[in-house]
Amino acid sequence: MNILLTGGTGYIGSHTAVVLAEAGHRPVLLDNLSNSSADVVDRLAQITGTRFPFIEGDIRDTALLRRVLADEGIGAVVHFAGLKAVGESVEQPLRYYDNNVGGTISLLQAMDETGVGTLVFSSSATVYGQPAYLPLDEVHPTGATNPYGRTKLHIEEMLAELAASGTNWRIACLRYFNPVGAHASGLIGEDPNGIPNNLMPYIARVAGGRLPFLNVFGDDYPTPDGTGVRDYIHVMDLAEGHRAALDFLAGSAGAGWHAFNLGTGCGYSVLDMVRAFEQASGRPVPYRIAPRRPGDVAACYAKADKAADQLAWRALRSLDDMCASTWHFQQRTAR
Ligand code: NAD
Ligand code: UDP
Numbered sequence: 001m002n003i004l005l006t007g008g009t010g011y012i013g014s015h016t017a018v019v020l021a022e023a024g025h026r027p028v029l030l031d032n033l034s035n036s037s038a039d040v041v042d043r044l045a046q047i048t049g050t051r052f053p054f055i056e057g058d059i060r061d062t063a064l065l066r067r068v069l070a071d072e073g074i075g076a077v078v079h080f081a082g083l084k085a086v087g088e089s090v091e092q093p094l095r096y097y098d099n100n101v102g103g104t105i106s107l108l109q110a111m112d113e114t115g116v117g118t119l120v121f122s123s124s125a126t127v128y129g130q131p132a133y134l135p136l137d138e139v140h141p142t143g144a145t146n147p148y149g150r151t152k153l154h155i156e157e158m159l160a161e162l163a164a165s166g167t168n169w170r171i172a173c174l175r176y177f178n179p180v181g182a183h184a185s186g187l188i189g190e191d192p193n194g195i196p197n198n199l200m201p202y203i204a205r206v207a208g209g210r211l212p213f214l215n216v217f218g219d220d221y222p223t224p225d226g227t228g229v230r231d232y233i234h235v236m237d238l239a240e241g242h243r244a245a246l247d248f249l250a251g252s253a254g255a256g257w258h259a260f261n262l263g264t265g266c267g268y269s270v271l272d273m274v275r276a277f278e279q280a281s282g283r284p285v286p287y288r289i290a291p292r293r294p295g296d297v298a299a300c301y302a303k304a305d306k307a308a309d310q311l312a313w314r315a316l317r318s319l320d321d322m323c324a325s326t327w328h329f330q331q332r333t334a335r
Pocket of ligand 1: 125
């Protein structure tokens with residue numbers, strides 16, 4: 001099937017393109033390159049032996065989307081495109097609503113007009129807000145603690161209403177936990193501009209000597225070692241979750257709106273991650289304890305049973321693989 005990947009040159013989109021191509025699909029990538037580079041298209045060609053069609057464009061350009069959906073014979077859309085920095089979303093909420101919510105409305109209008117009803121949406125565990133219990137299952141109450149999270153929640157709700165309004169829609173919202181790691185080739189991975197906000201790319205730069213030490217945000221949480229606990233998931237496992245979701249949507253149970261957690265179900269602390277990275281890289285990761293980061297929760301991890309039961313998918317890769325592949329990408333390709 002021809003599958004449009006909005007945000008297809010980004011971190012998760014590029015890994016998913018590899019998996020979809022391996023499953024016999026033809027990925028068509030669309031991205032405005034606001035947080036990625038067109039070099040990724042070359043690297044994907046190196047990995048897969050196929051040069052995927054790439055359109056440099058913005059999801060808010062509805063006419064462009066209509067054209068791409070029709071001209072490329074698109075059968076399904078995987079919608080990654082979006083802005084994702086929590087702190088930035090607090091400072092620039094309008095930009096986030098315009099890009100994420102406005103961009104999704106534009107995409108949905110184009111899909112509606114061209115009769116494409118199958119959509120996989122990149123949602124986030126952030127839609128659960130402050131956890132009321134753990135592990136988080138899909139019926140946990142939703143909430144948002146910042147504008148970024150609220151854009152994801154608004155989009156999910158809009159998608160549920162849309163699916164209820166007609167029979168053509170087959171929509172899966174995939175609630176990612178903490179994606180980390182890289183493709184085994186070391187050619188694609190997460191390489192943020194400037195100082196990373198997220199833990200894994202920060203640790204990788206400390207291990208590589210490009211940053212002096214890690215700030216551990218809080219060691220007084222009610223967790224086994226006092227540092228924050230998260231459900232880190234290898235990006236290749238996550239990518240395979242998209243293939244599984246597309247198969248599910250194509251089947252008899254796929255009509256309507258669905259939400260699935262994509263996580264491992266295991267929680268690791270910040271200090272667990274430091275130790276695992278030191279082991280995988282053979283490099284020290286010096287750290288200092290710093291104050292808690294505003295808005296952080298103590299622990300967040302998934303109950304991943306629904307995806308196992310309904311998508312026949314589960315995360316298989318180890319923490320060591322997450323760290324080793326990050327390190328390999330950092331050494332081989334990261335700027
Ligand atoms: P990313 O920034 O690497 O990829 C997103 C891509 O979308 C980028 O290449 C960017 O250039 C593109 N983009 C942004 N706005 C666009 C627009 N208006 N038109 C066209 N392209 C646009 O991020 P990622 O980590 O690959 O995340 C992909 C999706 O998954 C995002 O929607 C993000 O919110 C969601 N998500 C990510 C994480 C995470 O930790 N990485 C966790 C939960 C959810
Ligand atoms: N974290 C940290 N130092 C950093 C970045 C993150 O101690 O430089 C901690 C953070 O407080 C949280 C965990 O690492 O407990 C994961 O943070 P990240 O930003 O990667 O993901 P999220 O907050 O979205 O779960």
